[in-house]
Amino acid sequence: MPSRDDKPFVFDTEHRLVVLTGAKARSLPELRRMLEHAPKSSIFFHTHQEYLVRDFRKRVYYNDFALWVSEALREEALAEKLAAIDLLAFTTIRELQLAILESIDGYTRTTVTQRCRPEDAFHFCRSRSFVLPTGLVAHDVPEFFAKLPQISHASLYFHFFEARLRLGRRTSDFSRWLRGRERTDLADAIDALNPYVRTLGDLKRDIILIGQGAGNQS
Amino acid sequence: MVGPEVVDELTQLAERVGHRRLVHVNSTAVGGGVAELLTRLVPLLQELGIDTSWEIIKGDRAFFAVTKALHNALHGATEEITQKMFDVYRETIDVNLRDLGPMDDFVVIHDPQPAGLVARKAQSGGHWLWRCHLDVSTPNPRAWAFLKPYIEQYDGSIFSTAEFSQALGVPQFLIPPSIDPLSDKNRELTVDDTRTVLEKHGIDPKRPILTQVSRFDRLKDPLGVMEAYRLVRRRYDCQLVLAGGGAADDPEGAQVLAEVREAAGNNPDIHILSLPPFSDLEINALVRGSTIVMQKSLKEGFGLTVTEALWKRRPVIGSAVGGIKQQVINGVTGFLVHSPEGAANRAIELLSDESLRHTIGDNGHQHVRENFLTTRHLRDYLLLMLAMDHRESDITMLTGSR
Secondary structure: OOOOOOOOEEEEEEEEEEEEEEEEEOOHHHHHHHHHHOOHHHHHHHHHHHHHOOOOOOOOOOOHHHHHHHHOOOOHHHHHHHHOOOHHHOOOHHHHHHHHHHHHHHHHOOOOOOOOOHHHOEEEEEEEEEEEEEEEEEOOHHHHHHHHHHOOHHHHHHHHHHHHHHOOOOOOHHHHHHHHOOOHHHHHHHHOOOHHHOOHHHHHHHHHHHHHHOOOOO | OOOHHHHHHHHHHHHHHOOOEEEEEEOOOOOHHHHHHHHHHHHHHHHOOOEEEEEEOOOOHHHHHHHHHHHHHHOOOOOOOOHHHHHHHHHHHHHHHHHOOOOOOEEEEEOOOOHHHHHHHHHHOOEEEEEOOOOOOOOOHHHHHHHHHHHOOOOEEEEOOHHHOOOOOOOEEEOOOOEOOOOOOOOOOOHHHHHHHHHHOOOOOOOOEEEEEOOOOHHHOHHHHHHHHHHHHOOOOOEEEEEEOOOOOOOOHHHHHHHHHHHHOOOOOEEEEEOOOOOHHHHHHHHHOOOEEEEOOOOOOOOHHHHHHHHOOOOEEEEOOOOHHHHOOEOOOEEEEOOHHHHHHHHHHHHOOHHHHHHHHHHHHHHHHHHOEHHHHHHHHHHHHHHHHOOOOOEEEOOOOO
């Protein structure tokens, strides 16, 4: 039996600066070649950045690769395949990268695709992230759920998306901490939330509801 | 306007940067987007505890004629770039290097005009960054080949959109420009204030007004705007305002203004307004009083005039070039066009649908609020300074808690 972890939960937040890699693709073969050698932070950036954008628009696709394949190459079937890649199914970026490559390979085996116009090229970016404390700390489970309404979208994004995949923690910081507190029920409930089909606002609300439903017993 | 949490974040980031010195260097104090950005950013960075200053290089008419040709060529325009021009550039940079005082912890050099100052880097130390405000997506190869060796001596470069990134041997960062919503150019005005400015210039507030605000520069395509206006005028009794000023580092402005005036002829509904520096309130009123704002640039580094119009909830018709594409989301915050005919069609559509104008105007305001206000720009500069200090990995933990 793992021993109970009494460490408090420290809510951090993340600030991002976008780095341009200078690599650009105008065709699927070019995209594939660059994807194969792209840094992990670039794969993460192009599959996740739209989830952080607090925007008034509803996106056609939240995956940059899918969006580009749709808008610049007009290859809707591939765009749909790329958008359908289940990000929750992966616990490492490398696995996600391979899944994207596999989708492209499968498509190009049977379909001849065109080059896009220079102005529509795909530009590979990555993010340079800085993680800072928010000043919010929870010493027990009730306090954890009580503090949640105060955290920003950037903080939620860091603990949920970045921690799980980019930092290789395989699960959200929230559920990891709750397991350490022997609240596997709450951790499992949070892990069952799909963050990719919710806005960050909805995700926060649903996590808070899990806490309220459980009676916040520590 | 942005809430205390944003201010707290900026303060926290500034504390991490520490009490450091930052100097911005460009080529003009007045006119154009760079001077305008620095006017707002420098005091705000100072308020955050970053010891920030702003220097301007000196140059004569010959130097600015060369840098204007380089500017046009880097935008992809056909320009004859000669060896003699490179010599004039180097001589002026050498003069400026002699006069240059000690440089700071962070040095941000804006655009090609002062780019050669990087020769001082080895002696002065510090982090040197080249900030490009131009659309260098398809530069004239000779002009780019001249500039690139300078850029590659910097510690990093900054571009306004991903489209402008190049194969460079130095890190490239994406930092879009911004506007200050509290500045005279952007703050709320009363209906009376707006009407007074329109009437002062003989513009009828009761009839639709199409406006383009920009320097008189061929890359802003003022003649294309006029062509679009003439097509719209066949259907709608409307007016055109072309308003702008000059910049000290733009020697072509007077000639382009004369060409525009000639093309307008004696049409009483075309208002060509050459405004003096510090006409911010007047420009604010002209945009607020407009029915539609156009930015029909042939090339555009970013287009702060677009940002300003979006902030004021004006529907924008912009060319699908450069930084305009980041701001005008086609059909959502405005319309992207590729020709005078396209601009005219969209203007007619907007003039005939008040509800569409309101929806698009509201979306544009929201888009700017989320992405292009000064606070975001300040945060990016602070992060950039941290990125220069922490180059070891993609994620830097400044928490001390994990």
